[in-house]
Amino acid sequence: MRFGLSDDDIALQDMARSFASEALAPNAVEWDQAKHFPVDVLRTAAGLGMGSIYVSEAAGGTGLTRFQAALIFEALATGCPTISAYLSIHNMCASMVDRLGTAEQKAKWLPGLISMQLLASYCLTEPGSGSDAASLSTKAARDGDHYVLNGQKQFISGSGTDDGFYIVMALTGEPGPKGISALIVEANTPGLSFGANERKMGWNAQPTRAVVFDNVAIPVSNRLGAEGDGFKIAMTALDGGRLNIAACSLGGAQSALDKAVAYMAERRAFGQPLSAFQALQFKIADMATELEAARIFLYAAANAVDENHPGKTRQVAMAKRFVTDTGFDVANGALQMLGGYGYLSDYGIEKIVRDLRVHQILEGTNEIMRVIIARDIFAA
Numbered sequence: 001m002r003f004g005l006s007d008d009d010i011a012l013q014d015m016a017r018s019f020a021s022e023a024l025a026p027n028a029v030e031w032d033q034a035k036h037f038p039v040d041v042l043r044t045a046a047g048l049g050m051g052s053i054y055v056s057e058a059a060g061g062t063g064l065t066r067f068q069a070a071l072i073f074e075a076l077a078t079g080c081p082t083i084s085a086y087l088s089i090h091n092m093c094a095s096m097v098d099r100l101g102t103a104e105q106k107a108k109w110l111p112g113l114i115s116m117q118l119l120a121s122y123c124l125t126e127p128g129s130g131s132d133a134a135s136l137s138t139k140a141a142r143d144g145d146h147y148v149l150n151g152q153k154q155f156i157s158g159s160g161t162d163d164g165f166y167i168v169m170a171l172t173g174e175p176g177p178k179g180i181s182a183l184i185v186e187a188n189t190p191g192l193s194f195g196a197n198e199r200k201m202g203w204n205a206q207p208t209r210a211v212v213f214d215n216v217a218i219p220v221s222n223r224l225g226a227e228g229d230g231f232k233i234a235m236t237a238l239d240g241g242r243l244n245i246a247a248c249s250l251g252g253a254q255s256a257l258d259k260a261v262a263y264m265a266e267r268r269a270f271g272q273p274l275s276a277f278q279a280l281q282f283k284i285a286d287m288a289t290e291l292e293a294a295r296i297f298l299y300a301a302a303n304a305v306d307e308n309h310p311g312k313t314r315q316v317a318m319a320k321r322f323v324t325d326t327g328f329d330v331a332n333g334a335l336q337m338l339g340g341y342g343y344l345s346d347y348g349i350e351k352i353v354r355d356l357r358v359h360q361i362l363e364g365t366n367e368i369m370r371v372i373i374a375r376d377i378f379a380a
Helices: 007-034 039-047 066-077 081-100 103-115 230-266 278-306 312-337 339-343 349-360 366-379
Strands: 119-123 139-143 146-157 164-171 180-186 192-194 208-219
Touching: 007 039, 007 066, 007 081, 007 349, 039 081, 039 103, 066 081, 066 230, 066 278, 081 103, 081 119, 081 146, 081 164, 081 180, 081 230, 081 349, 103 164, 119 146, 146 164, 146 180, 164 208, 164 230, 180 208, 180 230, 230 278, 230 312, 230 349, 278 312, 312 339, 312 349, 312 366, 339 349
Parallel strands: 119 164, 139 164
Antiparallel strands: 139 146, 146 208, 164 180, 192 208
């Protein structure tokens, strides 16, 4: 198990932190308030290799490990957890095309995904099947050399852009996990439409919409992997997604803690800076300790995925549960350190708290993480 960072790891981390501090942090509150999706900034990130973090070098990607990806998403989230999280989703989709796509599919879509001229969204969740992903009802009926796709996906991040690229899980066979296939749907395909941009507690700098399919004709050549492999593909992708969203919680919480420490050194009460009060010192010490414990847990889980450890799924579920809970608690505690000022948007902490709250829900709720962990324990 690795704990130290190599020179390459440190260089990647520094590059991502610099981008976060220069391109994301100064704009994060404004983007949140305006509900602005900064596509131009995403494409600048792609120019640094952040649109293809674990797409293979042979396919034109960056070819990094899951451990290194966690370092990058953590660093990016210090500038804006929302943008870091969207980059995680995009990278998951790009990686799926790289790993599972045919030569023709890779040639057609990977260049656009790598440059982020195509903006990827992952369509699994439905209005009536959140945590129970295997019970989805979106159907793709075979009609010659096409599938005819009908149904609706819910809570789809990054959806509705003119440059959209959607990996859609749909039933091509009998209901249940063995009947699900993964299909690629491009923006502007006839019959594809979107709901309104959802009004959300956080994650306002990326759009979230329902994605609706009304007799959408998809060439069979747009199927990713074999027919019936969709559920297996989806579950495999979630291990990486859970690592990434935990990394985003870690980076966001670190930023909130840093803001609180800086504030406490400047703000005075009863004739001395807040940082001189032992009760507050102890609180900051506990928050920093909990965050470091979460960091080590996350890195260990990412390393387990890289080494294909047999217990990786349990370890990833544990890390996702622990890190996202800890990240939210630390950010919320940092807000408390600022008192009334923490509640104002000017300081940026209340945005971080709102952004991190959803991390305990998506990529599998933390209650589902407990189910995964417990089942694995009792099956051992």
